[in-house]
Amino acid sequence: MKTPMILPWLARRTGVSDSRAEDLWRIACRQAEWFTGERDGSSYWGMVLQILLILLEQERWQAYPLLVWPCLLMQRGLQRWFLLTQHWRLPLLRVCRPLQPGRPR
Secondary structure (H helix, E strand, C coil): CCCCCCHHHHHHHHCCCHHHHHHHHHHHHHHHHHHHCCCCCHHHHHHHHHHHHHHHHHHHHCCCCHHHHHHHHHHHHHHHHHHHHHHHHHHHHHHHHHHCCCCCC
C-alpha cells in the first residue's frame, strides 16, 4: 500500500518516526474500511485522514505525565463516539435520501 506524500511531514510535525507513521497509516486504512464499508471513495479517504490525525495526536501525547491522562482518555472517547456516529449515519443517509421531498423517486 502506498503512503501519501504528506505522511513524513505529518510525522515530523507530531514528533513520530516515519516507520511508526506508516504503521499508523495502515491502521487508519483498516479502521476507515470498517467504518465506511468501502476501500475507495471520498468518504473512505476523508475517514482515513481523520483517523490518522487522531492516531498521530495520541502518539504525541504518550510522553506526557499521568496527570494529563484523564483529559486524554476523555478526548479519545469523544473522538471514538464521533467516528461511530459517522459510521451509522452514512447508511441512514443513503436510505433516507430518496424519501426527501422534491427529489425524483
